[in-house]
Amino acid sequence: MLRRGLLAWVSRVVVLLVFLCCAISVLYMLACTPKGDEEQLGLPRASGPTGKEGFQAALQEWEEQHRDYIGSLKRQIAQLKQELQERSERLKAAQYHPSDAAGLGLEQGPPEKTQADLLAFLRSQVDKAEVHAGVKLATEYAAVPFDSFTLQKVYQLETGLTRHPEEKPVRKDKRDELVEAVESALETLNSPVEGSPNQRQYSASDFIEGIYRTEKDKGTLYELTFKGEQKHEFRRLVLFRPFGPIMKVKQEKLNMANTLINIIVPLAKRVDKFRQFMQNFREMCIQQDGRIHLTVVYFGKEEMNEVKGILENTSKAASFRNFTFIQLNGEFSRGKGLDVGARFWKGSNVLLFFCDVDIYFTAEFLNTCRLNTQPGKKVFYPVLFSQYNPGIIYGHHEAVPPLEQQLVSNHPAGAFAWLCFMSFITRGA
Helix, strand or coil: CHHHHHHHHHHHHHHHHHHHHHHHHHHHHHHHCCCCCCCCCCCCCCCCCCHHHHHHHHHHHHHHHHHHHHHHHHHHHHHHHHHHHHHHHHHHHHHCCCCCCCCCCCCCCCCCHHHHHHHHHHHHHHHHCCCCCCCCCCCHHHCCCCEEECCCCEECCCCCCCCCCCECCCCHHHHHHHHHHHHHHHHHHCCCCCCCCCCCCCCHHHEEEEEEEEECCCEEEEEEEEECCCCCEEEEEEEEECCCCCEEEEEEEEECCCCCEEEEEEECCCHHHHHHHHHHHHHHHHHHHCCEEEEEEEECCCCHHHHHHHHHHHHHHHCCCCEEEEEECCCCCHHHHHHHHHHHCCCCCEEEEECCCCCCCCHHHHHHHHHCCECCCECECCEEEEECCHHHHCCCCCCCCCHHHHCCCCCCCEEEEEEEECEEEEECC
């Protein structure tokens, strides 16, 4: 009995202790939990007397904070745009600074560090590229070719010789790139720093032609030629785009009034072709250009008198005396004929035009050849466009059109000859 009563008493004591512990735990939790009020809550209670008004006030406060944040972002964007425009204007002004000795127009004063780093990078890109001087190449295939362009057409070497000899720049980025280069050159020509107060204003109609090429790790080089103030004067600008703003590298005036071209034609027989050649020569070289000397190197004696007669008749009719006739024995050799004709010249510096008898050219082409050669530095190799038989091309017409209308460079009319080109080389006494 005693043991049973002791167990009952112990059980009651344990239950009482457990109850006391639970009660103490509940009281502790109630005492330590912070009391919430409506001011500390993120949103007022919907069941409260002012829940709707409080919710609208909170929404209005959030909307005001959102508008303030948007306004702050807009102010920051406007400030960044203004700083970008100011830096672009400073960089553009620095590029065309006239006191730069190297012709690059880079600012000499102490600019900001970021601007100085940018200009140093642009200068290094110009120095690395083939702008001021050429580089030695292992083979001719390592050379980066130039593409030529006018305001209407672009003539590409890599993709245009076989299928598309000429093309209009359809891609907007390519068209905008060339237009920007021409506009930059016009801006330089018309700037008061570059010209005199009485200098005429240049326009896009004064642009003759340009050449450009892109070195993929350096930038794009442009050489643009414009009409000068006199008949035989030209203005050339060299620009460089180092994957950034266009930079003016050099500007020069070119006077081609006294640049004589000696056209050397090796010939054997082919009297009819020579007669046609002389008709074009008389119109383009004598009447329009007037700064031409003709050297005919004739092989053999067969039909030689007919060729000499054509030369003499042209000389009398056009009062032209600037020609030389050289007769050689043996079989026809184009290389030997060009070499003999070139060595026969004993005058002052002259531009040698190695030509064939079946080639048609214009007076503008002769000026292009003068502009793209330089004594001791530059040789010009124009690629020939070989026309298909006009009788086949224009077979669906009633008659073959005049020669001027046949002079088109497109795929149906012919193709550029990869391995046939003329050469222009300067030779002195």
